[in-house]
Amino acid sequence: MLLAQGIHKVYKKGGRELRILHGIDLEIKKNETLAIVGPSGAGKSTLLHIMGGLDKPSRGRVLLDNKDLYRLSDKKRAWVRNNKIGFVFQFYHLLPEFTALENTLMPALVKGEGWRVKLGGARKKAEDLLRKFGLGERLRHRPGELSGGEQQRVAIARALINGPELLLCDEPTGNLDSGMGEEILNILFDLNRNNNMTVIIVTHDREIAKRSGRVIEMRDGMLV
């Protein structure tokens, strides 16, 4: 489903070059669960962002369904990101002024489905997702009125609203206590089992890695 080939990333800072990724090759199979583990600073987030079309590699290419992500126009890449890939981050990244329902609907809005016409369908889907995740009584709460675990469940609903096939999660439980973290993991692994979702989870928690179909370890910008 996704192929990363010869990925390098170099940042230029004040005349100096910071070499972050050193030629990574990785193939993601449809419907698999993959954990990417490794110490802080290893380059896990950088790699995840590159695989998700968020950050251009300095060298190498990323093929999603045989399309080279970084040879697409910015507009087309944004479309692919919004429709084919769902992102879940450690700190949720919800918009504080908007309700759980509105946050969930945001990617559908970006898709340009206009508030009135088609949003009816998206709205129903958002409500269904939030109910499925136990947030039926929280649709009109703002992020500040939700617990960390609830906010992360809203973020997962938002990631799913446009029906992606691939979910990229960057330390999705990193900010949660173990009980709430467990709930989030159950949701992610259920999505893989019941909805054929391909799930990639960056984590430094080896317990999470144990539940994944495959584990790869990163160190100093390389797979080891």
Ligand SMILES: Nc1ncnc2c1ncn2[C@@H]1O[C@H](COP(=O)(O)OP(=O)(O)O)[C@@H](O)[C@H]1O
């Ligand atoms: N925008 C940036 N500019 C310069 N250096 C960066 C930037 N983003 C990340 N880095 C550096 O890249 C390295 C890897 O970061 P990151 O991918 O966030 O690692 P991880 O997610 O494994 O903790 C770190 O040393 C970090 O400081």
Ligand SMILES: [Mg+2]
């Ligand atoms: Mg990181």
